[in-house]
Amino acid sequence: MNENLHRDLTHARVLKIAIPIVLANATVPILGAVDTGVVGQMQAAAPIGAVGIGAIILTAIYWIFGFLRMGTTGLTAQALGAGDRGEVAALLTRSLLIGLVGGALMVLMQMPLFFGAFLVAPASPEVENLARDYMAIRVWSAPGAIGLYGITGWLIACERTRAVLILQLWMNGLNIALDLWFVLGLGWGVNGVALATFLAEWSGFALGLWLCREAFRRPEWRVWSQVFDRVILKRMAVVNGDIMMRSAMLQTLFVSFLFYGARFGDVTLAANQILLQFLHITAYAMDGFAFGAEALVGQALGARNRDGLRRAAVLSSFWGGMIVILLALVFALGGGLIIDLMTNAPEVRIEARLYLIWMVLAPLLGWAAWMLDGIFIGATRTRDLRNMMALSFAVYLAALAICLPLWGNHGLWVALLISFLARGATLAWKYRQLEAQAG
Numbered sequence: 278m279n280e281n282l283h284r285d286l287t288h289a290r291v292l293k294i295a296i297p298i299v300l301a302n303a304t305v306p307i308l309g310a311v312d313t314g315v316v317g318q319m320q321a322a323a324p325i326g327a328v329g330i331g332a333i334i335l336t337a338i339y340w341i342f343g344f345l346r347m348g349t350t351g352l353t354a355q356a357l358g359a360g361d362r363g364e365v366a367a368l369l370t371r372s373l374l375i376g377l378v379g380g381a382l383m384v385l386m387q388m389p390l391f392f393g394a395f396l397v398a399p400a401s402p403e404v405e406n407l408a409r410d411y412m413a414i415r416v417w418s419a420p421g422a423i424g425l426y427g428i429t430g431w432l433i434a435c436e437r438t439r440a441v442l443i444l445q446l447w448m449n450g451l452n453i454a455l456d457l458w459f460v461l462g463l464g465w466g467v468n469g470v471a472l473a474t475f476l477a478e479w480s481g482f483a484l485g486l487w488l489c490r491e492a493f494r495r496p497e498w499r500v501w502s503q504v505f506d507r508v509i510l511k512r513m514a515v516v517n518g519d520i521m522m523r524s525a526m527l528q529t530l531f532v533s534f535l536f537y538g539a540r541f542g543d544v545t546l547a548a549n550q551i552l553l554q555f556l557h558i559t560a561y562a563m564d565g566f567a568f569g570a571e572a573l574v575g576q577a578l579g580a581r582n583r584d585g586l587r588r589a590a591v592l593s594s595f596w597g598g599m600i601v602i603l604l605a606l607v608f609a610l611g612g613g614l615i616i617d618l619m620t621n622a623p624e625v626r627i628e629a630r631l632y633l634i635w636m637v638l639a640p641l642l643g644w645a646a647w648m649l650d651g652i653f654i655g656a657t658r659t660r661d662l663r664n665m666m667a668l669s670f671a672v673y674l675a676a677l678a679i680c681l682p683l684w685g686n687h688g689l690w691v692a693l694l695i696s697f698l699a700r701g702a703t704l705a706w707k708y709r710q711l712e713a714q715a716g
Contacts, residue, residue, distance in 0.1 A: 286573060286588045290436075291596055294572060295565030297442035298433075302561035304449045311453045312470055315460040324467050327407030331471075334394040334408070335415055340528070342379050342423045344520035345372055348513060349430030350568070351657040354575025357434060358582070363497035364509075365435075369489055370498045371513065372427025380420025387416045407467045414471035421482030428485035431492075433568050434575060440488045448481035519659030523666040530670055534693055537677065541686050548628035549686070551619045555612070555636040559604055559643065566597035567651030574655030583715040586656075590708075594648045601640035609637045635690040642694050645701025653704060656711050665703035672699040 312332070316324040349372045356364040383390065391412055395405055425444075432440050452473050459469030492498055531553075538549040573589035608615070616629045653662050673696035680688030680695075 286585060286592060288592060288596070291566070291569050291573070291592045294433075294436050294438050294569035295593075295596060297438040298565035298568050299562055301438075301442045301445035302564055304445050305561070308449045308452055311456055312474075315456045316467060316470060318461060323401070323403045323407055326401075326404040327411055327467050328470050330404065331408040331411035331415070331467075334391070335412055335419075338383060338390060338394075339419070339422055340524070341521070342376065342426055343524055344517040345375055345379075345423065345426040346430040346433075347520050347571070347654045348517045348657070348659075349427050350434045350571045351575050351654050351659075352513065352516065353431050353434035354572045354655055355579035355657065358576035358579025360580075363495060363500075363503065366492040366495040366498040367500070367503045367506075367509075369427070369431050369492045370504050371510070372431060373424050374504075376424030376427045377420045380418075380423040383419040383423075384416055387413070411467050411471040414468060415474050418475045418478035421479045424482055425478070425485055428482070428489060431489060432485075434572050436572055437488070438565075438568070444481055444485055444488065447484055448477045451480060452477035516657050516659045519663040520654070523659070523663045526666045526670050530673055530693075530696060534689065537681065537689055538686065544624050544628050545686050547620070547622070547625045548632065549689075551616060551625065551629050552632055552636055554619065555608060555615070556639060556643075559601070559640045560647070562600050562604060563597055563640075563644075563647040566593050566600065567647050567654075569593045569596075570648060570651035571655035574652050575657070578656050578715050581715055583712055586712060586715045589655075590648075590652050593651065594644075597648045598644055601644045604640040605637050608633070608640070612636060632686065632690055635687075635694060639694060639697070643697040643701070645705060646697050649701060649704035649708070652708070653711065656714065658707070658711050658714070661704065661707045661711075665700060665707065668703050669696050669699035672696060 309332075312328055316328050349368065353365055353368045356362075356368060391409060395408075429441055429444070432438070432444075455473035455476060456470055459465045459473050463469060465472065486493075497503055535546070535549070539546045570590060570593035573593060574586055577583075577585035577589050612633045613630060616626055616633070620626060620629075650662065653659070673692055676692035676695040677689070680691045682688070684691065
């Protein structure tokens with residue numbers, strides 16, 4: 278599975294893990310653009326809105342199970358570091374079962390879930406009807422889509438990020454091809470977009486199982502006494518629960534940011550939404566190095582190798598630091614051009630440029646938070662992640678109370694960046710305890 282597990286940690290090894298993740302993430306916005314583009318050829322606004330709101334609702338519901346990717350990576354990496362390959366195989370089975378059961382529950386509960394979603398985000402009757410049709414097709418791939426979180430986390434832990442890249446390229450490539458065929462060729466409209474995604478997600482799940490086939494060569498993947506070991510299941514529940522609460526607080530922080538931004542009018546709200554895309558770009562780029570930290574730190578901790586853990590944290594953070602410096606330079610020199618590509622509304626362009634400085638600072642100030650997230654996930658120090666996120670959220674609210682009245686929308690961005698600094702600082706404070714865990 279990973280014959281060179283204990284080989285020396287090098288820069289090349291970190292880059293080998295990180296670069297495929299960065300490339301895989303780059304395919305995500307391309308798929309979204311194609312989904313929007315093909316329904317845009319229907320010469321009506323409602324289909325575009327329906328695909329957009331339907332995808333957002335399903336993504337938000339799937340996000341509840343995002344803990345599965347992170348928890349699986351940390352636990353699997355530690356089992357690999359400990360040389361317990363039977364547990365590595367059993368962890369894949371547990372993750373798949375959680376994903377499949379979670380997805381099946383989504384299918385069974387689709388009516389109340391969708392009803393509640395449209396209460397929160399109402400749309401016109403035409404858009405809502407089309408969106409319901411879209412979601413009624415796509416929801417049937419929920420078991421496969423959520424199960425892929427576990428597969429992806431398992432592959433990352435095994436340092437098989439090229440397989441993750443292959444998986445993303447296959448899924449998104451097939452989705453794009455079927456979009457073009459079903460919508461532009463066969464004229465199936467919104468239902469064609471949904472069917473394309475349904476088929477792509479299930480085919481991706483099947484390919485993911487094939488990419489993990491080495492795990493199924495070990496008998497432990499179906500030794501149910503090990504798969505359902507009560508002690509290990511309890512540990513998984515604690516880890517995944519902590520991650521879910523941490524992610525919920527982080528999501529609440531960003532939602533509150535949008536709500537507060539709406540107070541300053543439609544133009545400022547639109548400018549903030551465009552500038553948030555700079556953060557998404559940064560997150561996509563940083564994921565590769567944070568995921569590398571998850572795998573390498575987890576393996577070192579499983580092997581009880583404190584020096585290896587420290588080196589894994591330092592090397593992955595070094596390359597993450599190089600990326601944020603590069604992104605800050607790109608945003609400083611080309612941020613105006615990026616804004617112009619995202620909108621042709623003159624007033625929004627002018628407004629976004631007023632706050633561009635915060636996008637130059639964001640990668641630099643958020644570097645520690647992003648990297649330490651990966652380090653603590655790899656070590657499964659999820660209670661610290663949860664508690665430090667709660668503390669950082671409190672700091673954010675305090676910063677809002679002070680900065681918003683003083684500086685308006687500038688104060689809103691200042692409060693957000695202060696929350697990044699707080700996350701990084703509080704996790705750095707806990708890092709020594711993490712290293713001691715490996716001793």
